[in-house]
Amino acid sequence: MKKADKLIPVITLVVYYGERPWDGATSLHGMLALGEEIAPYVNDYKLLLVEARQNNFPFHNTENIDFFNLLEIMQNKDKSLEDTKKKAVEYVKEHKVGKSVIMTVAGAANCEIDYDMLEQKGEMNMWSVFEENMEKGRAEGRAESIIEYGVEFGLSEEDILERLQSKLSVSLQKAKEYFERFKNPVM
DSSP: OOTTOOOOOOOOEEEEOOSSOOOSOSBHHHHSOOOTTTGGGSOOOBOEEEEGGGOOOOOOSHHHHHHHHHHHHHTOTTSOHHHHHHHHHHHHHHTTOOHHHHHHHHHHTTOOOOHHHHHHHOHHHHHHHHHHHHHHHHHHHHHHHHHHHHHHTTOOHHHHHHHHHHHHTOOHHHHHHHHHHHSSOOO
């Protein structure tokens, strides 16, 4: 490398899609178990965090703007489902939101979408797929909370499975799937 050569920076950006506000670390030091004696020797990199539900990050790319605006519309809990549906469909039509954005929003919302099928049936059907998957996401969020609190309060696996079945009206098999998925919280 020559003195006149310059490096191109790498920027790490974390996009958080969760419904609850971010409560994790926002710097490298916050993510590491550092002793006071070693901390001064480890660079502390700031985490560039974009919360989809309350984003104020300045984007210049139209697809990024559409992505976050559509996510914000869909995650707004202050509006009725009908109002949210209407606003999301209007936004998609008005801004001519492309396939890649819709598929990315679907991925962020944990939706499995057959886009070709949606194109054949129109925008309103797009919403019905989101609606079904939003409901699935809410159920998964409730399951995660039930499991998290059950484990925290020392309930047995059987008790937690019973609560999942009762509160979510799911089969034992589905309760077991939720339990396996959420029994070890992510740090």
